[in-house]
Amino acid sequence: MSGLSWLRVLAVLVKEFKQLTRDRITYAMMLAIPVVQLTLFGYAINTEPRHLPTAVLVQEDSRHARSIVAALKNSAYFDFVAQARSPAELDRLLRNGEVQFAVTIPGDFSRRVARGDRAQILVEADATDPSATSGAVAALAALPDLALRHDLTGALASRQGEAPFEVVVHRRYNPEAITAYNIVPGLLGIILSLTLVMMTALSVTRETERGTMETLLSTPLEPLEVMIGKLAPYVFVGLVQTAIILVMAATLFQVPMGGGWIGLSAGIALFITGSLALGFLISTVARSQLQAMQMSFFYILPSILLSGFMFPFRGMPAWAQWIGEVIPVTHFLRVVRGSLLKSQGLGDQWRELAALTAFVLVVTALAMARYRRTLD
C-alpha cells in the first residue's frame, strides 16, 4: 500500500464539492434545512402554550363570576373565546375542539361563597394532548386565593388558611394524562405520510430514472391508467398499515376506541388518497429518486413538527398555525384523535374532513396537470 496522497484526496474532495453544488435541489436542501429547523424549533415550538381558547358557562351573573373570569384571563393561560348558554353547548365546544377549556360557574356560586359552603367552579380541560393543558391546569391552583381577593371584605376575607372556593378540574378524554393516547393515534398520520408519500414519489420517479417510463409512454397506456395502476397497490399498503396501527394501539397501549367510525373511515380514505396524490405530484417534479426523497422529507418535517403531532398546536405563534393548517396531517390528526378519544361525530369533524377534501382535490388537479403523457 502506498502512502496517503493528499493530492489524490484533494482530487476526490474537489470533485465531490462540485457535484454537491451542481444538483440545485440538494444544494437548496443543505441551506434550507438548518434555516427551517432553526426557525421551527426556535420560534414555532412552545411546549407550554398560553392563551388557550376557553369557553365559559356563567350560570349566575355576579361580581364574583366576573372576578373569576378576569383572574383566569390575567393568568395569560386562558383566552375567553365563547360564552356558552347551556351545558350541552359547552360540551359541544369542548368536544369539537373549538376550545381547550370549558369553565362553569354554577348558579349558586356567590351564595355558597358568602356562606362558606364549599363553593366550586368546574374547569374541564381537553386533555387529549396532556402537555397542552398541564401548564394551565397547574396555574389553576393559585386561583382560589387570588380571584376574589378584592371582592371579599370583612369576615369572609379574614377566614385565614381556607380558600373561599374550590376549583374542580376534569381532564376530559384522557383523565390519566397518558401521553400514549395522544401520540399513538397521531403516529397513524405520520406513518401513513412517511410511507405513502415517499413510496409513491419514488415508485414513479424510479420509472423515469431507469428509462422504463419512456417504454410505458410508447405503449397505448393512458396517463390515468398508469396513475391508477401505480397507486392502487399503495392504497392497499396504507390500509394494512392503518389496521396494524389501530390494532396495536388498542391492544398494546389500550388507546380508547371511542367510535366516530364514519368520520374516521372518511378521514383515512381522504388522507391516503391525498398522500398518494402528493407523492405523485412530487414525482412529476423530481428528476431523480434522490430529489424525490429530499422533497418528501421536506414535506414530512413540518408534518411532524407543525401538525400538533409532537408539540401542542395551540402553543405555536399564529404564522406557524397558518402553515400547520395547510398541512393535511394536522387535520387528519384531529380526525383520528377526535374519533378515538373524543367519540366525535361527523358534526364535529366536518371542518377537518372538508379541509382534507380540499387538499385531495387541489393536489390531484396539480398532479394531473403536471403529468405528461409525452416526454415534452
Add this chain to the structure above:
Amino acid sequence: MTLAIDVHGLNKSFGDKHVVNDVTIQVEAGRICGFLGPNGSGKTTTLRMLCGLLTPDSGSGEALGFDIIAQADEVKRRTGYMTQKFSLYEDLTIAENLQFTARVYGLDRRRERVDAALERLGLTSRRGQLAGTLSGGWKQRLALAAATLHEPRLLLLDEPTAGVDPKARRTFWDEIHALAAEGLTVLVSTHYMDEAERCHEIAYISYGRLIARGTAAEVIAGSGLVTLHGEGPNADRLAHDLAGAPGVETAAAFGAAIHVSGTDRAALEAAVRPYRREPYRWSEVPPTLEDVFIQLMSQSQDNVR
C-alpha cells in the same frame, strides 16, 4: 409502393436548441432504413416524434397511414419502440416482462404468445430469471421480443446494439432481417458502419438536418469522394502530417495503412505527391461508408459555423 413512414418538415426545439430542423423522411413498407448521424444530431428526438412520445413544434406526416400527431394512439398501437437504454423491468423475470407487455397491449392468447416469444429467443429454460441478470446482448434481444410481441407493422429502434459484442449484434440483425422479411418496416439508428451496410437504405442526419439519403452505394457515389489508400512502414503516422493539408478532407489511420479522402481529386493528389515515394505505395480505393460519413460530419460542422 406504400410508405410506412412519410413525414415532412419536422421541427423540434428544446429551449433555444433547435434539435430537429425540417426533417423529411420516407420509408417504404417492408424496408430497413438505417438512421445515422453523430451524437446529439436529433436521431432520438426524431424517433420519439414518430412514435408519439414527443410532439413536433411544426411539420406533419403519417406513420402507417395515420397522422403522427392527431392519431398518435393508432400509431402507438401498431408500432414497436425500443429505447437506447434497456428499459424493461430489471426486477421482473424474463417471462413477467413479456407478460406485462402483452397485457399493456391488450393481446389475446397471451400465454401462447409469450411462450412463442420465449421459444424464438431460446430463453424458455431461463424464463424465471430476472431480466436484470441478463448480459447486454440478451437484454437487447429480450427488449426486441417485447417490442414486437404485439406484432407491430413499424419498428423504431434507437441504437439497439450499442455496447453489444459482434456476435450478439449479428444475431440481433439476423432477427431484424427476419422481421423485415415478414413485412415489418424498420427504422433503426446506429453508429456502426457494418450495420448501416446491412440496411436497405440510409438516412444521414446532422445537426438536426437530413443531409444524405439512399442506399449505401448511392450515398457513397453521391459524396463525390475520392479515397487514396497508402501502405508502407509507418504509413499510419502520415495521418498527422496529411490532416489539414489543402485538398485533404479526412485522413485516418487503418492499422498500418492510411486513408486520405477529398472531393477535389487534383488537390488531393497534390497533397499526397510529397509522399509518393519509397517505401510508400498508394492506390485509389472506393471510399467506405465511414469515409463518407466522416466527411459529411465535418462538412455539416462547417455549415453550422
